[in-house]
Amino acid sequence: MENYICETCGVQYDFSANEPEQCLICNEERQYVNPNGQSWTTLQAMVETGDFRNNFTQDEPGIYSIRTSPNFAIGQTAYLIHEDGYNMLWDCITLLDSPTIESVKELGGIQAIALSHPHHYSTQVEWAEVFDAPIYIHEDDRKWVTRPSEQLIFWSGETYEVHGGLVLHRLGGHFKGAAILQWKNSHLFTGDVVRVMADPSWASFMYSYPNFLPLPAKIVRRMAEQLKSVEFYRVYDAFHRTMRENANEQIQKSAQRYIDAINGELFST
Numbered sequence: 001m002e003n004y005i006c007e008t009c010g011v012q013y014d015f016s017a018n019e020p021e022q023c024l025i026c027n028e029e030r031q032y033v034n035p036n037g038q039s040w041t042t043l044q045a046m047v048e049t050g051d052f053r054n055n056f057t058q059d060e061p062g063i064y065s066i067r068t069s070p071n072f073a074i075g076q077t078a079y080l081i082h083e084d085g086y087n088m089l090w091d092c093i094t095l096l097d098s099p100t101i102e103s104v105k106e107l108g109g110i111q112a113i114a115l116s117h118p119h120h121y122s123t124q125v126e127w128a129e130v131f132d133a134p135i136y137i138h139e140d141d142r143k144w145v146t147r148p149s150e151q152l153i154f155w156s157g158e159t160y161e162v163h164g165g166l167v168l169h170r171l172g173g174h175f176k177g178a179a180i181l182q183w184k185n186s187h188l189f190t191g192d193v194v195r196v197m198a199d200p201s202w203a204s205f206m207y208s209y210p211n212f213l214p215l216p217a218k219i220v221r222r223m224a225e226q227l228k229s230v231e232f233y234r235v236y237d238a239f240h241r242t243m244r245e246n247a248n249e250q251i252q253k254s255a256q257r258y259i260d261a262i263n264g265e266l267f268s269t
């Protein structure tokens, strides 16, 4: 019996004797199946190759980013956020090896894990079991969980305070239960529910990034309206891009540009 991992999206599945027939996450419009065919690995196999390592970077006091090198699957960044003796892992990455466990323990372990959306579920249950931490996922994304666990807590409604200073907001858009994390009324961790662009004074919002499928204008308008009432000035996204100052204003401006573009009012071509 193994917990197989899809090599395209990095998401791990429940125990099975054989490889799953297909990947739930990759077989829909927001992702894609590898054109060379569905392929699987395991965490043990990944560790045994010795090809991958996780790099920790302290971005600022209280924030560490964790990224796998070379990139594996989607290549997202996880963040370890330290709030008054309490560590939250925001989003997750597939590689969990001994050096990573040691590094996280040195930083105080993990008291809670929260996920923005299914593309980053990766080996969340492995992380939860090693650090004995609950995993917070919005209940509207429950059907995308491919490895069940007693560590999973499905929260409901529009906001959920996991711990003082760490508040989840369901923003929707990219996924129905897509969530963002607000830290201390100053920082927002957005996964790819809100992406920071090459020029980090701009953001964008997509249904599918690999397939360039945009969200409808009315959904982006609603997301921007919801963010107006959330206090923050800095954004970290899933690919370690940062909007450093005035992020709420920049996101409002970005949403308007997006809506104008979708409605054919930004340019003629």
Ligand SMILES: [Zn+2]
Pocket: 006, 007, 008, 009, 010, 011, 023, 024, 025, 026, 027
């Ligand atoms: Zn997959």
Ligand SMILES: [Zn+2]
Pocket: 117, 119, 174, 192
């Ligand atoms: Zn995604």
